[in-house]
Amino acid sequence: MNNKNITIRDYLYEAPGPKTKRYITIGTVLSLICVAWLIYVIIRLFYENGQLDAKYWSIFTRATTWRFFGKGLLGTLEVSLAAMLVTFSLGMIMMIGRINRNKVISTIATVFIELSRGIPTLLFIYFFFLAVPQFGLKLPAFWKITLPVAISAAGVTAETLRSGVNAVPKGQREAAISLGMRDHTVFLKIIFPQAFRIVIPGLISELVIVLKDTTFAYVVSYADLMQNARVMISNYDALLSVYLVVAVIYILINYGLNKLSVYLANRRKRLQAG
């Protein structure tokens, strides 16, 4: 059997018979007509409101526009990468804390995880933007967006990692300690590598959220893609066109990340299921 072609549909529905196949064909045609009609309506609305006028779109023919977006994109990628690294490090620390046998350490870690998961990202950003400077700590704008975004994602990451650790069969640990390995070796060499592979898709979803959260950079006036888009809009009054292009850029990046996740998950299945 070719495992690659089995999708969620095969688990949910039985194989379609002739009648069902006919219904599926009719449904497909009807929905395609609906989609086409919807697109037509949207474009006509834009046209009637002048959003398709050349003045809103001609800016995209200039290299300076793309250079400006490029700078913003670089800012976004820098913050995202830094935030992802901080998220992962904090998540690891919290997860290791939470599974610690010491009740005090595990309780403290649990409290931090719940705070991180429960508080909205924007509140963390305001904290770093408004409260932290009052303690006399002058952080550059880069960290004022990176740290809160990372802290806000770290709790979920810790729990994702922990679910991976829990998903590793008990026998793996028993086999390792039976060979005479100590707890830390068992964790580093046997448990964690397997746990990590299990949660890669979950972690990448988390990275997508981190990347999207970096759009809050405008709050601290850090020049990311979103902030530069806002500058473009205020200069050219080209709200729809700019947001559309920026949305497409974000979609492409996150689509890439999701593809990476699927690729890694499939590779793991291939490796472990033969």
Add this chain to the structure above:
Amino acid sequence: MAQATQAGTPVIELRHVDKHYGQLHVLKDINLSVKKGEVVVIIGPSGSGKSTLCRTINRLETIDSGEILIDGQPLPKEGRKLAELRAQVGMVFQQFNLFAHKTILDNVTIGPREVLKKSKAEAEQEAMQLLKRVGVDSQASKVPAQLSGGQQQRVAIARSLAMHPKAMLFDEPTSALDPEMIGEVLAVMTELASEGMTMVIVTHEMNFAKRVADRIIFMDAGAILEENTPEEFFTNPATQRARDFLESIQAH
């Protein structure tokens, strides 16, 4: 292939071992002594405590009271000492428990490398010899999921042997295998027994037990009811419980 047992300190000794799971008394005053080179097979109905007994010997299960001695030394309760002792007692599990993310070769070398601090080259050379001995050397670069159950269990035995254990524990090593693969695993175990390995085996394979055991331990409801040579036990069991058990498994 029963061999004459040697005199001296027992390799494994249990004295008055008791264990409870809450209200359930799973091990009742267990006394057992295994000499060097001896093959002891534990049999009994499901839930009789035979797996639990096997797993207490390297402290995968803790005990409530009593004493366990390995080579005359009390079994350490934790830490480095316990780890060092576990390194000297091989364990083969019902579910093989090969490390799923490592190749067959790495499964066999990880113990010697991480615990005995052997060099990669030395560990791999010996691992290949062991894999050859159990007949899976051609699979060395695959991952466990690519092997059949019988092959995986033979790798698990090689993984234990790589630590040069004083004794080996087998916890129902063929119970998770398809019938056609049981023989190949039992063959490896028979060979080990004939080479003088000290073994404690929990199994349902009665013919194998007859052939290989120096001594049969029959357990029921957490207690050892009989301890005898295979000839005596299988032809003339002393207790009614053992007679019922042997009858029930021979019925089909």
